Amino acid sequence: MAIYKAGVVGGGTMGAGIAQIIAYSGIPVVLKEIDDKALQRGVENIRKVYDRLVAKKRMTPEELEIQMKKITPTTRYEDFKDVDLVIEAVPEIMNIKLSIFKALDEACPKNTILATNTSALSISAIAAATQRPDKVVGVHFFFPANIMKLVEVIPGLQTSDETVEEVITLAESLKKLPIRVQECPGFLVNRLLMPYLNEAVLALQEGAASIEEIDAAMKATGWPMGPFTLIDALGLDICAEAGKVLWEGYGDRMKPAELWLTLQEMKRLGRKGGKGFYDYTQGGPSDPGKPDSEVAKAIADLQKKLNHPKTQFTPERLMALIINEAVLTLQEKISTAGEIEIGVMAGLGYPASKSGLLHAADAMGIDTLVDLLDGFTKELGFRFHPAHRLRTMRNAGHLGVKTKQGFFSYS
């Protein structure tokens, strides 16, 4: 089954971007919003993307109008009567998504694929609201949808392989990099990213190093930006919400640091509000942000209250944790080794020159990684307990680049 016509529900931050890229690829899109005002805003969101292309002379004003004609705005489900696929991008609230999937199930032809762009909700639970769970799938685009290449494709318990293949083919035709991710809290990218960010916050809260020291050290290992700059860019509230989902899913090994809540209570939600771990109120939009005494005082107060012993910071503390999580996802068959590396590079921005986290483990040596994790487990806690796959590899002499065999083969 090919996709000749698509629907998008929700024309906000993600929905408008998704509708735009699908329409731009040549597939007409029906865009549904909750009312006329929201619909107008959604259509304007799409027009803004094209306006930028016109300003860069990559499109003429006439071409812009032709592109806009491929979008049919609506507030009625009846207009989905002949679509082959719908992507839902409404707020991350389960009850809203359930009622939309029920309505879509009734309004769309029985072969239509129903996809959700949810960041964290259960695909299987959403599918259960329909009579076609085999045709319901997660298709997780990243922000901004017109620029970020990665798309996580997440089958639920009953999703058919055919549905997954259809969505992967569509994503490829949109020039995206789709990876198949089995359903688990955080899917792949957030499951790897959030514990890494949380470890940076724990190190800060435990007096191991300052915000700038941790950011500079992680940048020096090849990350495009330090963890605190990244949290400020994503929004502390968004990260803390994702952190809660992971804590609930994986238990105390992903327990969020107390400092998240402290900063949220101080209304320091990141760049969007002017202040997060850094203060952005003095400069313009490209201001890298400055550390300020308010955060330093909050950390000092928290340290007094928690009376936690001071810990040590090295970049290996964060790298060992995120690499171990990547190995756990491999061990659980959440994705293949190759897909994990694509997710890491295209979703987290870990540089292509390092080829991803499993390659980083192979370069470091699996024996060295196990020793590091054992040391951190003793010093910092069970969240560093090495994935059993790592011990198996070490015992078998699959030590990575130095033995020419690790997660990958080297000749």
Ligand SMILES: NC(=O)c1ccc[n+]([C@@H]2O[C@H](COP(=O)([O-])OP(=O)(O)OC[C@H]3O[C@@H](n4cnc5c(N)ncnc54)[C@H](O)[C@@H]3O)[C@@H](O)[C@H]2O)c1
């Ligand atoms: N914003 C991000 O960075 C990002 C990234 C990846 C995934 N997501 C996920 O994408 C989804 C949408 O997020 P967003 O940031 O675009 O939200 P948003 O709040 O910007 O947009 C949601 C839109 O849905 C509309 N809406 C609400 N109920 C509706 C209904 N019944 N019918 C039609 N439209 C309705 C709202 O009017 C709003 O315009 C969420 O599940 C979120 O977790 C967001």
